[in-house]
Amino acid sequence: MGELVPASVQHGSPSIPLAGSYTQPLGAPQPPNEPHAISVSLPTWEAVTAVMAGADWAISQLQTSYPRFDVHNRVKELHDAVLARFKHPTQTVCRAFPSSEAAERFISRLKRADPSFPVHTARFHLPSDAAPDMAKWAAFSVVLFHESLEGVAYEFWEWFGDGISSRHAEFCLYQFLFLNSESDQSEYWTVGPESHNLSAMTLSEWIDNATSYKTAIKSRLISSARSADPAIKPIGNGDVFLCATGMAAISVIARTLARTSEDSGAVVYGWPYSGTPHCVQGCGFKRYIMYGHGSKEDLDSFESLLVSGIRFTVLFCEITSNPQLSTPDLHRIRDLANRFGFVVVCDDTIGTSVNVDILPYVDVIITSLTKIFSGAGNVMGGSIMTNPNSKHYSTLTALLSTAYEDLYFPLDAKTIAHNSSDFAARVHKCNETALQIANFLESHPAVKSVNYPTMVPTAPLYERYRRPEGGYGFLLSVIFHEPESAMLFYDKLDVWKGPTVGTNFSISIPYSALAHAKEQDWAASHAVPKHIVRLSIGLEDYRDLSERVSRALREVEMREKMS
Template identity: 35%
Template sequence: MPVIPLGESIPQDTAHAVSVSLPTWQANIGYEEGQDWVTSRMVTGYPRFFVHKSIDAFARDVAAAFGRPGQRAMLFATASAARRCLDFMRQRLSGQSSGQLSGQLSVVDLALDTSKDISPLLKQLSPTISGVIFPQESFPVAKQYWQHTGDGVSSRRAEFSHELFKHGQLVAVKEQQSHTPPEKLIRGPKRYSRTAAAGGTHTNSSEAKAVAPSSEIPEEANESFRFLEERFGRNLDLTQVAKAKSAIRRRIAGSLSGEADMNDEAKLDAKSNSRGMESLDETDVLLYPCGMNAIFNAHRALLATLGAYKSISFGFPYVDTLKIIQKFGPGCVFYGHASSEELDDLERLLKDGQRFLALFVEFPGNPLLTCPDLKRIRKLADEFNFAVVVDETIGTFANVNVLQYADIVVSSLTKIFSGGSNVMGGCTVLNPEGRHYHPLKKAFEEQIYENTYWPEDILFMERNSRDFANRVKRINTNAEAICEILRVNSTVKDVYYPKYNPSKPNYEAVRLPDGGYGGLLSIVFTHPQQAQEFYDHMDTAKGPSLGTNFTLCSPYVLLAHYQELDWAAQYGVDPDLVRVSVGLEETEELQQLFQKALAAAEAVSIA
């Protein structure tokens, strides 16, 4: 396949793509170091790490309307999420005087202006946006919250809401309550503006700024807005959204199989359950706008339910999972190898009286595909009364059943469940047979859960996931075929894959009868230069993310841990590791691509 140019979206020409092309080893380093030859060419990036241009454009208009010169905005779907970000920033900017800080950090809540004539569709949809406004120099702190929690708005929500904002349909909540005349219009295309000469009224500078022009919107703007509604109405019948959401949840619970869509009532009523729990139903599945947001809210629910205790991070973790339990609560104890010796040490701590909130673990881990002993972890949790949270994103519930050992299972639906690399999503699944089920369910229902998954994203996710199970089977087959090639190549030092790892018995303990070993594998070469040549000569998509329908390569450790490579190496994670997410290509075609890249690695002259 032709190499996707540096900085282009993966897939190409996809407005809401989840990955971005970094086609050479040096491009990945350039990205991590912020080098202009890379960053200036990026049309998009991985969400949470890269603020999508649709989101950034909206945030700039919000800052211009409600902030001061030199300020920026970060956008969230709800007022509560924005205030969590505000609290996070205040804690980390506490070196400033309280008076100075309060003057520089603020929140504006935007909602539909119900005083105007709006369509039934918009009334039902009732979009909201809350913006945290802060000085430009505080952006890295705001970005930490955005990245770690996944609370930020999706690019589709931002794109739609920005149009409402431009047309005066989305206004500051306090403004629509008081109906104060606007001080100024938003900064945006001039054709949407209404000047004072055309009848605009200015407030004095002490009054709050508003974003809504008067209801006398120019005809061009009206035409644009009608198109927006027509386009949205065609693609987003809200009754279909409810069905789509239900179909996703049932698909996750295991009671919707095959390629059934949300209108297949016969299969929607099916009682079979691949997770092996008859008591599990769709109400135990909660959907989130991304996988990290599912983890963040699982942690919040546990703190609300079980108390403010430290957690345990078991096994080498995805970077933001560790950051969540380190930064949002009392902290954590970290075990980076997921070994039986570390479980021995944990058991000693527990027997000495130390109490923990929860143990967070990935199954398998990323990027070494290590599989911890879930059975022993569950036994310790039951004996010493802590919860178990298992991230099954890589194993996938088409291959493994980990719910039997967990109180909460979390997963990034962005990955293989979707496969299309064009929509984000996440979920938590509560174990209805778990000892903490009832208090957790109550906490989610009464305190934690907010419906922030944007309807247009839901529709994309439902469509993408209809053939999830069949795609997983093919990807399993392809990944095993690639492993067989890699394992006999002279340049390859290690291949990490659940089928071949020493922890394979732990994987087999939860593998479903027709499950495979997944589509993710990692390669360590004998010499770093071989890894670089292999990567540069791989004729596949190359960029962040995993679980795509197409094969996707990444020098994962460089991207995820560039500032802490020595720390990662302590846990056996090689800085030059190449991670491969295997796709749906024809097996022979894929084998040829790998053989070609391996030949380039073999040609490297080692002194």
């Protein structure tokens, strides 16, 4: 008997050809014609600001979005199917999650925001005769809530990364007519309208081989993170925990550590991805502080706080920061952690473990696999790696063994495993081109400064952690002398434009206008100017990419001569 699986789910997404790719129309998916694209084209500065302001003319053209910033089309279809099954409850909104625990976390967030509105949950599942692995991935939970809470719902979806993935939603949709539902409300108890001899079903290849795909991902992460210091014990397979998104990985470790004491505290050091502080704050710590400048003075202040007797459970940082490309002083942070007993969690998504050797200094490494580890821009993922050399290792292992759920959908794992086969080679290629582009931009008279690990004040720190064969990464950002020049440069730059970084094609965005649309003055006070342009370098040939950059700069030169 055949499989209850659509062809698009069975075979996954094709690899992206390395051919020329240029600016896409507003709202187009990036990669083009990719049903699981993780980026959307925002080709002009005006389009970015209009989308962030919710302007109808811009929003109406969006065919997709970054999966955490909005609800993916496949997930919307699943939500619609649920609401149709439940006879379209009035003013009710639906959100789907891969587990009941994730749904409960969402419910808690909604109730804290406004306990006056009812919130209900339902769990969909195959009948009992289905194969266990098929039943596991066909099951999902939904939360039904009043539309007035939709703003809170979007924040949760963005900051915690717990929502169901687009491929997982597509699979559940294909099974939907066979699914029964149970609920805390009698009207949401339903029986699937179709019957099938599920015991005779053949398991999909990607479900049957899920363990091998995940093992392949873990092996690449372990190999890449291995320290050059022979005294440092390498990470083991059991020390790697895969998550549906990078933010889900951060929220797992943050939630876990927040529960370790009634007086838990968290520090975010440096300027992290904009969602990280929201996620950490929302995970239940009793105390929270952010040192957003990531400076020596910030560490001095933090040390004074610790010496005064105030204790913290964990410090989160990034190597390198986005979009300043700064490097934290991990030696000093490690010393403080050893003296005062807190856990050091470092996100290496931008620096990459190919370039930097941080295992001797941190307790936990977080990585967004969505970015350059995948490169293809067609799948989400995240990872947590616990350091077996850490004095917190046994505690962290015990805590994660109870708190962690393997919710990483097998087809997402298969896609990541396929995409990441040449991870290290792609990083080295992007390193080479990005350094050349950064040097080229820095030499232009219209450019005030370039943020790149070699060009920022923390450059000596980066060298302390850079592997002998490592480079400086794929990401840079540009600050022009004149805001109008930044806007024109972005508009004329002929690359992909939209959210995300680390794609195989270069991609750009006016970072503050997107990530800090409602707090640009605050971001500017932390060295993220309103008119900063971020550029993630892909696999294009340097001559091709430098010519595209040159054409945009020539437009800037003409404007500045005429002004």
